[in-house]
Amino acid sequence: MKQKFSGLRGMGDILPPDTVLWQRLEATAREIFGAFGFGEIRTPIAEETALFERGIGEDTEVIGKEMYSFLDKGDRHISLRPEGTAPVVRSYIEHAIHQREPISKWFYMGPMFRYERMKTGRYRQFHQLGAEVFGIAEPRQDAELIQLALEFLKKLGIFEVRLELNSLGDVDCRRRFAEKTHAHFSSSRHVLSEELQKTLDRNPMRLLDSKEERMAPLIASAPILLEQLDDASREHFDELQRLLRLLEIDFVVNPRLVRGLDYYSRTAFEVVAEASVLGTASTVCGGGRYDALVEQLGGPSTPAVGFAMGLERLCLLMGAKSKAVLQGPLLFLVDAGARDEVWKLLSFLRKAGLAVEADLRGGSVKSQLKRANKLGAQYCIVLGEAELKTGQVQLKDMQSGTEREVMLSEVEGMLR
Ligand code: HAM
Numbered sequence: 001m002k003q004k005f006s007g008l009r010g011m012g013d014i015l016p017p018d019t020v021l022w023q024r025l026e027a028t029a030r031e032i033f034g035a036f037g038f039g040e041i042r043t044p045i046a047e048e049t050a051l052f053e054r055g056i057g058e059d060t061e062v063i064g065k066e067m068y069s070f071l072d073k074g075d076r077h078i079s080l081r082p083e084g085t086a087p088v089v090r091s092y093i094e095h096a097i098h099q100r101e102p103i104s105k106w107f108y109m110g111p112m113f114r115y116e117r118m119k120t121g122r123y124r125q126f127h128q129l130g131a132e133v134f135g136i137a138e139p140r141q142d143a144e145l146i147q148l149a150l151e152f153l154k155k156l157g158i159f160e161v162r163l164e165l166n167s168l169g170d171v172d173c174r175r176r177f178a179e180k181t182h183a184h185f186s187s188s189r190h191v192l193s194e195e196l197q198k199t200l201d202r203n204p205m206r207l208l209d210s211k212e213e214r215m216a217p218l219i220a221s222a223p224i225l226l227e228q229l230d231d232a233s234r235e236h237f238d239e240l241q242r243l244l245r246l247l248e249i250d251f252v253v254n255p256r257l258v259r260g261l262d263y264y265s266r267t268a269f270e271v272v273a274e275a276s277v278l279g280t281a282s283t284v285c286g287g288g289r290y291d292a293l294v295e296q297l298g299g300p301s302t303p304a305v306g307f308a309m310g311l312e313r314l315c316l317l318m319g320a321k322s323k324a325v326l327q328g329p330l331l332f333l334v335d336a337g338a339r340d341e342v343w344k345l346l347s348f349l350r351k352a353g354l355a356v357e358a359d360l361r362g363g364s365v366k367s368q369l370k371r372a373n374k375l376g377a378q379y380c381i382v383l384g385e386a387e388l389k390t391g392q393v394q395l396k397d398m399q400s401g402t403e404r405e406v407m408l409s410e411v412e413g414m415l416r
Contacts, residue, residue, distance in 0.1 A: 012123065029109060032155055040108065043087040043088060047086070049069050056262060059262070066082060067079045067114075083308065085290065085306060104133070109129045112128050128309060129311055134303075142269075156314060157318065163270075169228075177225045185218060208256070263292070265290065269287055269307070327376075331354065331378070332377035332398075334365055378397070381395055
């Protein structure tokens with residue numbers, strides 16, 4: 001029996017014509033992020049496992065349950081990247097970028113890997129478009145990034161979104177808050193699973209991010225960090241809101257927004273799509289400030305802020321509006337007894353940079369015309385002995401059906 005293979009669960013192929021949607025997305029990203037002064041960074045898809053454990057936090061779902069980790073042939077602990085921030089910070093430190101420039105604004109696009117439960121908008125290999133800024137502590141930078149994310153979505157035609165904001169305070173504030181959260185959940189310790197009890201003792205704030213149903217009422221009654229912010233974080237948060245209002249950007253403050261990764265301090269934000277195509281996976285963008293992470297990973301103390309968007313989710317939203325169409329060729333050459341001439345003309349016109357197709361199988365004129373239609377060719381020329389003799393051909397507009405007589409030698413110029 002022949003063995004049949006399928007792709008890994010949660011890791012999809014992207015086929016034409018959907019690739020057109022992806023290319024549009026990527027081109028728009030380069031345009032908009034470029035306009036906001038971001039340069040592109042590309043890091044490898046695999047890193048030392050410890051980088052993610054230290055960067056993202058060992059008690060997070062991502063590290064605890066979702067990493068693709070393995071030993072390489074040299075017995076090194078390696079993981080496929082579950083996100084882009086830790087690798088970008090690693091690169092920033094490794095190349096001592098802070099010594100070369102006081103401010104770095106970088107963006108990246110590429111696959112990320114998380115062993116998650118599959119559903120619409122949630123995959124095991126997915127793609128992120130992310131942006132990270134190093135060296136600016138002011139809330140103006142947070143606001144600029146939020147504006148960038150929203151402008152990008154608008155450019156893609158995605159308007160129905162809600163921006164949610166929160167502040168997680170500074171490191172001390174978080175420590176005090178962690179104690180209060182610990183006290184809150186400790187009184188219901190008996191309700192918690194063994195695993196959650198461990199989380200309670202190691203990193204109680206992570207319980208606020210738990211998706212277990214029985215945790216919902218406990219989370220709802222938990223203390224709220226926003227009400228206990230340190231003064232500097234409060235000022236930072238107020239100023240961020242003022243700056244967003246200046247740009248006429250709507251937002252809602254969501255004091256329960258904690259994000260699933262441990263490195264955040266102060267600003268945390270998410271952009272949630274209102275459309276139903278995404279089901280519960282409706283967060284298209286998540287980000288925030290991580291002022292302690294560079295130092296925590298061995299670099300100099302450096303303020304930083306960023307976000308990442310899930311590109312599959314954006315494609316679902318874009319696809320819901322307009323179905324991608326494969327761009328057909330400009331010209332289709334039909335062979336009606338001039339096979340070698342079609343072959344040479346095809347090569348000549350392609351070298352001239354024109355998108356020209358022919359059916360290399362040959363076959364009847366009718367079947368070739370069918371193929372031209374299927375591909376959505378704009379023009380078509382039938383080439384046979386008569387055309388070769390006179391040097392004149394009929395250039396047919398496939399949409400209107402009208403024909404125009406042109407010299408074979410003028411086809412190239414005509415198409416331009
Ligand atoms: P995150 O919230 O884990 O943040 O992911 C960002 C976005 O990636 C999500 O809002 C979602 O659109 C998409 N995403 C996440 N997991 C999946 C999945 N399994 N399938 C499809 N899409 C997914 C981060 O990753 C941070 N590194 C963002 C950041 C950058 N913060 C600061 N700088």
